[in-house]
Amino acid sequence: MSGSATAVMPVVSAPRTSYWKRNQRKLAPWLFLAPGLLMFLIYVIWPIGNSIWLSFFDWDGLGEKTWLGLDNYAELMDDENFYISLKNNVIWLVLFMLAVPAGLFIAIFLNQTVTGIRIYKSLFFFPFVISQVVVGLIFSWFYAPNFGLLFKLIEWVTGTGIAFLADPDYVTYALVAAGLWPQIAYCMILYLTGLNNISPDQIEAARLDNASGWRMLWYVIIPQLRPATFIAIVVTVIGALRSFDIVSIMTDGGPFGSSRVLSFYMYEQALSEYGYRMGYGAAIAVVLFLIMMIFITGFIWKMVNDERSGG
Amino acid sequence: MKLKTKSVILGFAAASLLATAATAQQRVLKYNADYDPIPLKAMEELIADFEAANPDIDVQLTNFDHEGYKTAIRNFLTADAPDLANWYAGNRMAPFVNAGQFMDVSDVWEDNGLKDSLGSALASMTIDGKQWGIPYTYYQWGIYYNRDAYEAAGVELPGDDGVSWDQFVENCEKFKAAGIDCLTTGTKALWPGAGIFDYMNLRTNGYEFHMDLTAGKVEWTDDRVKATFAEWAKIQPYITANHAAIDWQDAAALLVQGKAAHYVMGNFAVGVFKQGGMTDENLGFMVFPEITAGIPRAEEAPTDTIHIPAGASNVDDAKKFLAFLASAEAQTKWNAAQGQLPINKNANVNEDDPFLVAGFEMLSTAEGGIAQFFDRDAPAEMAKVGMEGFQQFMVQPDQLDNILERLEKARQRIYK
Known part of the structure; x- marks a missing residue:
């Protein structure tokens, strides 16, 4: 000024x-x-x-573009696969949120001074370091019929194995589980750094007031972790919405398209071997963009608000 | 051309003059391809032969990764067209033909009598009455089976003419009782399931109907389509249960291990079976059984082709190369190295390979016609929707009506 x-x-x-x-x-x-x-x-x-x-055109990427107006969107509204993808996106969003409490739990568990704790911390963080593609491959072997560890285990316990990736009812949940593995590690590291910044005075004061266990966690620790929680939720929402690589590696959208998410469906329609409907793919992208905008606007609004009240 | 040579010579130092003059005399022929290592080597040898016969032409082969090529071709055809490009026959080449990206090569066919020598592939290379490329190889599809699995289940081996459809279904029950999958497949990548559909439909309704269906002229809710699926439903319970989660190679492992008895596959799978330890002794091949009696037998044999892009700069030499590749000698040589079948009827196949001999025999006597494969006969979008439908049918046969309605809806949108 x-x-x-x-x-x-x-x-x-x-x-x-x-x-x-x-x-x-x-x-x-x-x-x-x-x-x-x-x-x-x-x-x-x-x-x-x-x-x-x-998204207002019909275009195969080679020939002439033809103007369609809103036809692509009209078709989208009548497209079964679009609704399957949308539904799967919602499943991803909701279940992916488990990464936040799970990350918090592991962070609190690891936030102690025992010999070798650094090794445990790095081991827990490991899945976030490896590529999503590798995570997808590991999990598809884990689920694989005939030789997969989980398949064998279920077969041993119940007599018949379940091939999660071949079953249209389970497949999305199986994919989310694979996606959660690195995401939990990510949330964990966010909380671990948050826990380092917790003021010891307040914990001391709470102790003197006889707080412990859940009450301590809920009323003293978690409020102080608010910035970490905010970031953890943001990265998890974004991670859930762009869950492309896991789907592509583990199932390719299958079986019969039942594990597609919007980002994958867009890629399939616009760019994959059997696709090249650029306009239709673009229309899906626009819908995905609008969904993302809802969240992004919310986050930005909150951040601006915090800054105003804080500054 | 001469002017260019002059300026090149002027522009370079005297020391490089000799070399420049030598290359300037040669006309460059740019060729984009998508070969795996073995066929690449075979093609390089063919190119060497061609260059030896035409010392004034220098063929420059640019090899792409097989999957990446499918995307790359869309870019280089418009941006930086070579003189020759690999692609596939049938409806797969239609988008490029219709967009004016491939050149009409009917004159090469006329001048070299190819309509006779490459007759079996003429229909699949023709759009609007013109030919748009040269086919140089194909491979048969059929049923590969494990003789050891037959023995383990106590089922009588099929004879030289294969088995009847009723017998096949009956055998499936016996395999089931012995804990062996009668038919295996791995549909994670979708296309292996289309092979089964193609044969079910070709055997139930014949070649003409199959072509009309893939060309969008018949409704998917037609009773004849339902008849195909009714036959398919007979063997559906005997197909490997988790096929939707495994790749075709994983299913090949099941056949090799004797956990599965039959596999509807292309001849390229023989290499995989043999790597897994099978030999000519226990690996068998048979023609897909006849379902509706009296229908002329049609077979499936996807054809690989070479085309001249519309933007090619050296068209004359490109046509010369196509004529060379259409010859019996060139096709014999390339296909011997690759273990596939030549299109040219005067070419020879390796007599020591029982599967090639069987395939050649089967295709040359297929009076019904030769289909390309579902994803080449049908347009790409329809192929995708269709193959998903086939996969779903093999998992949830009770959803058939839904599946057919979905396919019909797609047909009405795609074939306008």
Whole structure:
């Protein structure tokens, strides 16, 4: 605020200074922002506009585009596969949220001083470090009929094995379980750093007031972990909505499309071997974008609010 | 051309003059392909032969990864067209033909009498009465079986003519009793299931109907389609239960281990069976059984092809290469290395390979016609929806009506 006063000063004393000198303070932030903004425009805003525009056409990527208006969206409303994908996205979103409490639980469990705890911490963090593709492969072997560990185990206990990835009723849950493994590790590490910042005075004070166990956790620890919880929820929501790699590696959307999610369906329609319906794929992308926007707007709104009340 | 040579020579130092002049005399023929290592080597040998016969042509082969090629071709045809490009016959080439990306090569067919020598593939290379490429190889589909599994289940081995459909279904019950999957498949990637459908439909309704169906001229809710699925339902309980979760190679392992008796597959699977330890002794091949009596026997043999992109710069030499590749000698040589069947009827097959001999015999006597495979006969979008339907039918046969309605809805949208 004091900056504007000093910026005005030279204008009064030397009226013939250049435009740059006079507006330096106002222009500087934009100049610093310019490279980032330019990239953002070219690589984010322009493609978004472009795919929205594309969603009004029928185009195979080679020939002429034909204008369809809202036909792609009308077809989407009548497309069984779209609703299956949407339903699976909801399952992903809801069940993926388990990563947050599970991560918190493991973090609290690991937040103690025992010899070798660093090794345990790194072991728990390990699944987040390996690629999603590898996680998908490991789990598809785990579930694999005939030789998979889980399949054999169920066969040993009940007599008949269950091939989770071949069963349209179970397949999405099996995929979410695979996705949760690295996601829990991610939430755990967020909470571990959060736990380091908990003020010991408050815990001491709570102890003196005779708080312990669940009450201590609920009223003293968790409120202090709010920033970590916020970030954990954000990354989990985003992780659930872009759950593409696990689906692609483990089932390819199968059996008969029952494990598709929107992002995968979009890829299938627009870019896969049997697809090349660019317009229809773009329409799916737009719907996914709108769903994501709901969450993103919510998060941004909360962050801005926090900053206002905090600052 | 001469002007270019001049400027090239002028532009370079005298030291490189000799070399430049040498390459400038050669005309470059750019060829984009998607070969695996063994066929790549075979093609490189063919190219060497071609260059030896045409010293003024330099063939530059750019090899792509097989899966990546399917995407890459869409880019390079428009952006940076080579003079030759690999692709597939049937409806698979239709999008490129209709978009004007492939060149009409009917004159190559006329000038070299290919309509006679490559006659078996003429129909699948023709769109709008013109030919759009040269087929150089195909391979048969049929039923591969494990003789040891027959022995284990106490089932009589099929004779030279295979078995009747009723006998096949009856055998399936015996295999089931012995704890062996009568028919195995792995439909994680969808396409193996389409092989079963194609044969069920070809045997129940014949070639013409199958082609009309894949061309979108018949409704999927037609009674004849339902008849096909009714026959399929007879063997559905005997198909490997978790096929939707396994790849075709995993199913091949089941056949090798004797946990499954039959496998509807293409001849390329023989290599996998043999790697798994099977030999000509216990691996058998038979023609898919006749279902509706009296229907001319049609077979399935996907054909690989080479085309000239519309944007090619060296069309004359590209046509020369196509003519060379259509010849009996070239096709004999390439297919011997790859273990597949030549299209040219004057070419020879390796007499020591019982599966090639059986396939050649089967295809050359297929009076009904030769289908390409569901995902090449039907347009890509229909293929995808269809193959998902077939997979679902093999898991949930009670959903048949839903599946057929969905396919019919897709047909009405896709074939406009």
